[in-house]
Amino acid sequence: AQSVSQHNHHVILSEAASLELGCNYSYGGTVNLFWYVQYPGQHLQLLLKYFSGDPLVKGIKGFEAEFIKSKFSFNLRKPSVQWSDTAEYFCAVNAQRNNYQLIWGAGTKLIIKP
């Protein structure tokens, strides 16, 4: 069965620290990959996506992610986090053969200490 695993459920960092959130998926064939963010009290927003081409994708608010096909990974990174990055981050994958339904990781709660 297809699945997405996020390595850390909770991450606490200080402002200006670098961030890397892990995401691995179990899914054969061609996939699309996404990172969504859910700020406190707000709805899910797309941070970035990968469909094809350059495996290093840049998203909003200084986030980027790298698709490593051989490792089935799509890790999210940010060089220097801000207090406003406190949120829950979800990795998700979809594919044509499943009519593009999104399969989600369990999420990582990120807390940035000011």
Add this chain to the structure above:
Amino acid sequence: ETGVTQSPTHLIKTRGQQVTLRCSSQSGHNTVSWYQQALGQGPQFIFQYYREEENGRGNFPPRFSGLQFPNYSSELNVNALELDDSALYLCASRTAGGSYEQYFGPGTRLTVT
């Protein structure tokens, strides 16, 4: 451009009751998906509708049913509510082709007591 809207925002129901949740798609989107997000978990896919037909379903029992209307708005119906149905229900819309990016509504928080 109007985003995805959902109603109601919050709902409290009793075990055994039935509930209907509503979603209006983003303008120009003809595909709607519904997800259940239990507390502390990632969303789980319930089903998807394209042009008023269900074209994908997750691992949810038949008491979860849906409709999509000609204007692409959608309903999620849950019969015989159980305590475990308490969750945030998310609606997402997209176009059938193109980037396959889904746009999410704010969700409906359902509490079953």
